[in-house]
Amino acid sequence: MTTEHPPWIITAQELKSCLDSIVLVDVREPIEFVEARIDRGKLIPLGELSLRAPDELEKDSDIVIYCAHGRRSLQAVMALKVLGFKKLRSLEGGLEAWENEGGPVIKKTV
Numbered sequence: 001m002t003t004e005h006p007p008w009i010i011t012a013q014e015l016k017s018c019l020d021s022i023v024l025v026d027v028r029e030p031i032e033f034v035e036a037r038i039d040r041g042k043l044i045p046l047g048e049l050s051l052r053a054p055d056e057l058e059k060d061s062d063i064v065i066y067c068a069h070g071r072r073s074l075q076a077v078m079a080l081k082v083l084g085f086k087k088l089r090s091l092e093g094g095l096e097a098w099e100n101e102g103g104p105v106i107k108k109t110v
Contacts, residue, residue: 008088008089011091018064021062022061023058024064025069026038027065027075028045030045034040036093036107038103038106046079057088062086064090065077066094067091067095069094070091
């Protein structure tokens with residue numbers, strides 16, 4: 001069952017089906033990234049995004065942004081739109097939703 005959501009949102013279920021065809025950006029802090037992350041996610045903390053994105057991301061790429069719960073990733077979508085990025089989506093519910101949907105997560109081993 002699919003529910004309508006804004007075009008700048010992607011659900012964990014939808015992300016599973018397109019993970020190989022998107023650029024995945026993690027906007028959490030480095031300590032969070034080390035603890036747990038989605039494979040292939042590129043770490044660009046939210047506070048560095050506006051500075052780093054023009055050099056590290058292609059403006060025409062299909063970009064999905066995630067954080068822990070989906071709040072910072074929405075801020076990131078807005079920040080990148082201002083910079084001229086076009087195909088942007090935020091992972092609804094963030095890493096937590098991804099994990100709850102059974103998405104694979106790389107976790108720090110002690």
